Amino acid sequence: MPTYNLKINGKLQSVEADSDTPLLWVLRDQVNLVGTKYGCGIAQCGACTVHVNGNAVRSCSLLVSSLQGMEITTIEGLSENGNHPVQEAWKEIDVPQCGYCQAGQIMTASAFLNNNPNPTKSEIRTAMQGNICRCATYNNIEKAVEVAANKLS
């Protein structure tokens, strides 16, 4: 199996994997970063969202072989102490119910706000529509993104 050198949360990680292995499973099964979740495997639900070079991407559909030299950030590396403004907003609004999809929601929201720190409600709804929450915490997500935007601006 080939070896890939990945930069994950600022650290260089060397992993052996088949070239068609999605980043998601490298993170979860090999690097032990299980905060990134498996939901559908076909980039439809957003539970596996991570940042690659600052963009929100679906790690279930991104091959490990395509990522050398790129900056990969997972929920574990979003902030030092869980204090990214989006994480703080999630806490303030008490967004989660079961909590399973929330890492993906937070990763989508944080990349989005990085590009658009003062979004309208409708921009928030459009930006977050790729992330499914089966508990339907959408009202809270919408509110928390607004709160995070206020913290950032």
Add this chain to the structure above:
Amino acid sequence: METTKKINFSRRSFLQTSALASGGMLIGFNLFTACKEDIKPPIDLSLLDYNDFNAFIKISDEGKVTIFSPNPEIGQGVKTSMPMLIAEELDVAWDDVNVVQGALDTKNYTRQVAGGSQSLRQGWEPLRQTGATARQMLVNAAAAKWGISPSECKTKNGIIINSNGDKLGYGEVVKEAALLEVPENVTLKDPKDFTIIGQGKSNVDIDEIITGKPLFGLDYKVDGMLYASVLRPPAFGQKLVSFDDTNARNVNGVTDVIKFGDKIAVLATSTWSAMKGKKVLKAEWNQESKAESTAFHDEQLLSILNGNKFDTRRKDGDVKKAFSEADTILERTYEAPFLPHNCMEPMNFFANVTTNKIELVGPIQTPAGTAASVAKMLGRDESEVTLEMTRMGGGFGRRLYGDFAMEAAEVSHLAKKPVKVVFSREDDMADGIYRPASKYKIAASIKDGKLTGYHLKEAAINGNMYGLIPNFFPAGAIENYQVDTANYQSNITTGAWRAPYTNFLASAEQSFFDELAETMQVDRIQLHKDLLQNVKGTTDEQIQYSPERLEGVIDLVVEKSNWGKTPEGVYQGFAVYYCHNTHVAEVADIQMENGYPVIKKVTCAVDCGIVVNPLGAKNQVVGGIIDGIGHMLYGELNFEDGVPQSNNFNTYQLIRIHQTPQVDVHFVKNDIAPTGLGEPALPPVGAAVANAIYAATGQRLLKQPYMKYYQPKAIIG
């Protein structure tokens, strides 16, 4: 006014204490059963054993409180709200309370705490009694130290104060308190003195969730564990004939391929390898029982409804006579499809079956039953089984069934290795235990402008409405009333889905009432209120709901939704329902945009008694309503030749944020013991939406998913 039923237990028997070797006091307690007399909580925290007690409370020398509870969290917030009840009566500051889920070495987990909408209702009295008893022991210890009567002491935020103004922290008296007799009688707080109950408290696991810590079953791993991906029959009613695993075994990382029953497990060192191996397995299947389709189910259920073979579940008066004498009869048939649960965390379970023990770890709502089933399947003694519950990435009823845990145990037993079975999303959706399809035929008779008869018939796949449901509204309100049920036995697996049966029954009945009011030319709110008058003071003990409380939520929702006073272009629909011991009324506001109904807002009034955690309670209600809207608008799982026609989110639509209305929740304020909230907000919303769409378009929606009336199914990707 209804009061809490007294739970019959001696305080002496449900709680035991010990002094911890490391300092502090440990209280072990049981919620629904007595503690064994000769059993004491351990003096070492590493020895917590949930076989003898439901849960433990530790009060440290510093007065900090830790609640150790094996009670799992599926997202309904009981891991936060149940400890709030203890902390309230213990009279400590919530910030000094820490909640820890049961330790990893949980032994023979047999005392499970009820899940779903019943947890708070059943725990309300005993959890407060537990907190109050512990508080009284601390007070008694302080009083003895001061040489005064306990009645001269008060408590506040973990501090005991006597009439001289002397103070002792709980931590300063734990050593003495642990050795005292458990008091027989304790007084519970007056609800007006609550300082924690009724305050919004955040999810206790919030920090772990937002930083991606391992919490869920899918996150659990041990050294040497193999991942298993299981190939199951592609159609219901099929059995395995033969298989060829040559290609699967050639996949990097695949270590073994094991047949068990009609299934084949591919074992590998990573999830991805196991999934890849499964994809290249070749198998032949034989159809042993009927390959059913949705069209076939529709025919069967309609023919049941049009026939005369029913079980009569409730009968008041004589509906036949009422219908024969009627001026007008309204009759409608309502239809709903199968639904998968689609928990965001796909089904998974860990098992390590060895010659001397069976370890099970994962997300499950029925640990005791599952542990027993695994022991039975493997011919082992139940005492050899340990089961640890992880946090669950959603439940909605699916995790009541231990099929995935049984698979993990069987594969681990055969492989002689620790194994985690992981469902792919496709497995999760296509190998499910579904909300069964059902149809209702409802007829009402009207004579001289009055509703004289009501006859509801249910035809469903594999089973029928639970025993109490025929006694929900409008039972007792109509002189001639009858509920009949019948079912078709299918080979498709079905089970509980959030608010079983009522999740569609409420849509059917409350859509019918909207049309009934129109037919009778009466106001739809007034029709309900008039009917409720007939139930007040009823002596019929079968009647489940309170007419006063239903009236209360109707009045509240009418007020808060600006019922009938909306601007032009906004159309409203109303529904009211009782289930899971909770009374709910909802109004949906919709607008038509480009010919499609868009739900803008839902106003909801809930009477669940005392609201323990308003933050969590609101989350449950809002989530239930949006979940309900999503499934009623978009959800359906169809079958062709026994094969589910959707198996992932590209062909199955779940509601997304941009399709979501704002939900405005109002709780009726009263001092009645709390009831469930995980389910009851969901059932009425289907009818509220359908009735609003009727108001806007004149189209009655009889068949779910409702969006089929408006467009070919749109998938957002």
